[in-house]
Amino acid sequence: MSDSLISAILAAALSAIAMTVIVGGRYVITSGLFAWITSRVRPGLYHGMGPQIGRELRWSLLSAAIYGIPAGIVAWGWQQRGWTRIYTDVDAYPLWWLPASLLVYLFLHDTWFYWTHRWMHRPKVFAAAHAVHHASRPPTAWAAMSFHPLEALTGAIVVPALVFLVPIHVAVLGAVLLVMTIMGITNHMGWEMFPRWLVHSPLGAWLITASHHQRHHEQYKCNYGLYFRFWDHLCATDRGLSAP
Numbered sequence: 001m002s003d004s005l006i007s008a009i010l011a012a013a014l015s016a017i018a019m020t021v022i023v024g025g026r027y028v029i030t031s032g033l034f035a036w037i038t039s040r041v042r043p044g045l046y047h048g049m050g051p052q053i054g055r056e057l058r059w060s061l062l063s064a065a066i067y068g069i070p071a072g073i074v075a076w077g078w079q080q081r082g083w084t085r086i087y088t089d090v091d092a093y094p095l096w097w098l099p100a101s102l103l104v105y106l107f108l109h110d111t112w113f114y115w116t117h118r119w120m121h122r123p124k125v126f127a128a129a130h131a132v133h134h135a136s137r138p139p140t141a142w143a144a145m146s147f148h149p150l151e152a153l154t155g156a157i158v159v160p161a162l163v164f165l166v167p168i169h170v171a172v173l174g175a176v177l178l179v180m181t182i183m184g185i186t187n188h189m190g191w192e193m194f195p196r197w198l199v200h201s202p203l204g205a206w207l208i209t210a211s212h213h214q215r216h217h218e219q220y221k222c223n224y225g226l227y228f229r230f231w232d233h234l235c236a237t238d239r240g241l242s243a244p
C-alpha cells in the first residue's frame with residue numbers, strides 16, 4: 001500500500017472515532033438534559049426504572065459508534081475528497097431550497113424509517129433486530145438511541161447516503177441532525193412537551209410527537225412513523241394519540 005493511501009485510511013479512521021465520540025457525547029448531554037427536565041416537570045416518572053435506563057444507556061452508546069463510523073468517514077470524504085453534495089455557499093442553489101431541503105430530508109428519512117420499521121415488526125426480524133428497542137416499556141429520555149446494532153445500522157446509513165444524492169447546505173444539515181436528535185429523545189421521554197392546542201390541531205394531525213410514538217410502544221402494530229403521520233395515515237396504521 002502506498003503511504004498516501006495509508007495516511008488517508010488513518011485520517012478517515014480518526015474522523016470515524018471523533019464522530020463516534022461526538023455522537024455519544026451529544027446523546028449523553030441531550031438525553032441527560034431532557035431526563036433532568038423530566039425530573040422537574042414529572043417528578044418520579046422514571047422512579048424504579050434504573051435497570052432499564054442502564055440498558056438504554058449501553059445500547060445507545062453502542063449505537064453511537066454505529067452512527068459515528070459512517071458519518072465520520074463521509075465527513076472526512078466531504079472535507080478531503082470533495083465527496084457528497086453538501087455545500088457551504090448559500091447562493092449555490094436558490095434560497096427557497098434551504099427550507100425545502102430541510103423538508104425533503106425529513107420526509108425521505110421518515111419514509112425510510114416507516115418502511116424499515118414496519119419490516120422490523122415482522123416476527124422474525126422483530127426478535128433479531130427490534131426487540132431491544134421495545135424492551136423499553138415505557139421508554140425514557142435515554143431510549144432515543146437504544147437499538148440493537150442491526151436496527152442502528154438501518155438508521156445510521158440514511159443521512160450519510162442522502163448527502164450523496166440530495167444537495168444540502170451544511171447549516172441545513174445541522175438543522176436536520178438537530179431535529180433528529182431532539183425528536184428522537186422527546187418522543188420517548190414519556191410526556192408531551194408541545195402544547196395541547198398544537199398536538200390536537202390540524203397541523204398536529206400530521207406531526208409525530210411523544211403522544212403518538214408512546215402509543216407505538218404500548219400497542220406495537222400501529223404508529224410506525226418518525227416525524228410525520230403521512231405514511232401512517234396513507235397505510236391506515238395510524239391509531240391516534242396516547243395520553244402520556
Ligand SMILES: [Zn+2]
Nearest residue numbers: 133188213217
Ligand atoms: Zn421508539
Ligand SMILES: [Zn+2]
Nearest residue numbers: 117130134216
Ligand atoms: Zn417498533
